[in-house]
Amino acid sequence: MRPTDLSLAQARLALDARQISARELTQAYLDAIAALNPRLNAYITVTAEAALTAADAADQKLAAGHGGPLEGIPLGIKDLFCTAGTRTTAASRILGDFTPPYESTITRQLLRDGAVFLGKLNLDEFAMGSSNATSAFGPVENPWSRRNDPDTRLVPGGSSGGSAAAVAARIALGATATDTGGSIRQPAAFCGVAGIKPTYGRCSRFGVVAFASSLDQAGPIARDVMDCAVLLRSMSGFDPQDSTSVEMVVPDFAAAVGRGVRGMRIGIPREYRMAGMPAEIEALWQQGIAWLRDAGASIVDVSLPHTKYALPTYYIVAPAEASSNLARYDGVRFGARVAGSDLTELYEKTRAAGFGAEVKRRIMIGTYVLSAGYYDAYYLKAQQVRALIKRDFDLAWQQCDALLTPATPSAAFGLDEKQDDPVAMYLNDIFTVTANLAGLPGMAVPAGLDGQGLPLGLQIIGRPFDEEGVFAVAGAVERAAGFSARPGVIA
Amino acid sequence: MSVDIATIKRVATLSRIHVEPAALPGLAREINAILGWIEQLSEVDTTGVEPMAGGGATALRWRDDVVSDGGQAEAILANAPDREGEYFGVPKVVE
């Protein structure tokens, strides 16, 4: 077995048993990055020397017998997490060469547990997008391609496209990511890997570049459900520096993965069956239902009546919060600056040059919906509809313990497709935004392939703070699916 | 709800983002497409519904009144595009 063949859980055992050294493992990943990143463009910054230094330190700890849960595990970090001493870009020109003098809480916890950081992963600019095509550092290529059309480059999904592609191509053993409207789950599904967005408040947002404060949550993307559970444990935890962080004990998520679903009630929300949904997606969903029934769960038909309003609600709330969160990018204290003859010109030119088109569009939508005279009709209304969406879920939990839905309305599309129409792009998040609006945990698991050999995922949505339930269902789906296909580009 | 070029200009100014005059019509079109799609929310009956501000903690947690931060002028100024000694420099503002 080559080092990059090991899953995170397997690598943990091998490292502890000293069958492989942390240095060997990290070097294998660095070699893979050198070979494949020029094509995939999954990494914006590679921190090779620091990674090897960290790996050596990990080896010392492992030799002394006090390695942490992630000791020596090489991870990629989405370039939205502030990492002390390493350039952090949010995939935007506006941050220039910004090098944070502080560490995000999540990356601090991962380092505490012994992880090795390989570098910073590419994403849609400021996490706004579903294709990773809005990055100022170039698009990321999906390591998968269509059987009948292998030359057409496909998107990995977004915004965490770099994270998903890196894990799928095995140029990272696991990755951190963030999810505001589906940015963990959709790229994970497009790249045939697993990803979970935990309950809002489970992971700290301190030190994560903010997009939409009431929706953003960090989470792992990894090869399989177990690897996600291991990573999520290290990433989770109450943080007093984040006032929205919730004081909940972090359970042993890994223990839930093999729990099974006997006796669980799985809800199938009828409104997720959209008009014009591709037959393959419907078929996969039915397959998922059958797997869970066979595994001993009962299947319940539920209704989430306000589902169709979730996307427009999201596209009011998220841009509104973003328009305010991105006001700090003004060329005064950090990042790139374009000179101006006065302060106003400085702001206007710096932000025009520094932000990409999608970011500008969303800032302007956000500014508009908050502006005088429109607040009630848009923002207030959206937050009311959001309350109704949450209430739909609260009622559904009386009848079921978790929900099963498709993860995406299609497989990965071409880099040059769907780019002209913002609304068409927004529809990618149709199955995922509801979990963000309601603050619920959601996970994508690879479940099958479409007619072109591209991965398709299923989504599990759980009750607040019941990531264990989500892992149990995801584990069952994963076992039944036996997904073993590999992308064309892989280490 | 359709917005005109003048409104787009006003919004761009409020956002402090310069938009080339030639780009305004295209931007207006895109934004109008998005706003038109968002319009459907007006169908929803939200009478008496309390707006949801977000998940997470339900009440603000309080911090003790101790000095635990600051004293790091170098780190604060380290990334400044225009550092003037101990200050950030910006084009002169006339009040």
Next chain:
Amino acid sequence: MTYMIGDWELVIGLEVHAQVTSQAKLFSGAATAFGASPNSQVSFIDAGFPGMLPSINAECVAQAVRTGLGLNAQINLWSRFDRKNYFYADLPQGYQISQFAHPIVGTGEIEITLDDGTKKIIGITRLHLEQDAGKSQHDQHPSKSFIDLNRSGVALMEIVSEPDMRSPEEAGAYVAKLRQILRYLGTCDGNMDEGSMRADVNVSVRKPGEGFRTRCEIKNVNSVKFVMQAVEVEARRQIEVWESGEEVHQETRLFDTARGVTRSMRSKEDAHDYRYFPDPDLPPLVLDAGWVEQLKASLPELPDARRARYVAMGLTPYDAHVLTLDRETAVFFETMARGRDAKLAANWLTGDYFAALNRLKRDIADPPVSAEHMGELLDLIADKTLSGTIAKQVFEHMLAGEGAPGAIVETRGLKQVTDTGAIEAAIRAVMEANADKLAEYRSGKEKLFGFFVGQVMKAMAGKGNPAAVNELLKTMLAG
């Protein structure tokens, strides 16, 4: 009798920004002390760096509640923070965290007293917590402004009055009274020259009986005197505009203290579209009613109540007013007067002691003689160890740093002599030495009594108890 300028009445409302007295800032742990070197009291949170998040300081919440209680205001157990969005170089986040829709304190009132003794109630509309901005300096460089973020994030209480004031005097009295209350409570030091308290003055004018006309706001006025001047000057400006047939436009102005005029601030486009929305980084602020009751029970006594108590103790209203102007003086007075004659204590404090403070350029907060020692001095007068005259001497020695009055009296032998034997002896000696004057006195020149008092006191080096001397002298001179 309403204050008028010509046919016009004034309508004045004040928004006072008071910096909360606390160790750390409202949403970060950086220090709040005045005068630190630039950018040395700045958290990454205060500087609006990527990924930074606010967390609230408990003491700032308590200070706001104490202030609300001191203003007889409604305390809102549920309140919320909103973002006020605008761009400015001293506002790192591009928004100020404030409270718009649901402030922590609701309606209240304070009573002001004018020079002629009239009292008036001024309504308080609300009090809310918000972040202060950093400071810009425009005069250090020909083409640049310099930004210091030390003040960015310091907690402010914005206290909004009803537009109840009708004259510059009322406006000045309101600011002075508010400042006094804040200082008494210890929630703000009220140092207007250091900028820890500043006023935005809203002025409009009208003909009696009308509704409100357009008002203008004069920002950041930093003394009571300037508030009164600004009101006067702005009212006159507006009257001139109306009387010339023009209309007053709502705008933000500054008071130019050097030239004594208000001038328009350079207009900021859309300056007023702040796009307020609830701050998604901060859940609602919830107060426990029991905790508020505890704060209420432990509030220091406020100026009005204290003044009334002093008058009940026997002080004149004037003395009560002077002694309660600030809390330090009142506390000093009470320590000095505890278990003693309040009037005597008041006289000594407002007389000799204040004069000494002036002379030595000292402050009651840094007293040259402690209140305890002053109290001991009063005791020595009360038990007749010292005459009033000698007591003043002893006080001078205390000011010179010689320590407690008891010790000074012993060391210097300044004890008043009340021993009638000694006094009689002294009187006899004086009578013998001044036989001619004695004869004149006995034949009717009663004015000479003072001469004999002086001579006896001189002979006794001032230590004779005046009352005893007088009595004995009267008897012995009479023969």
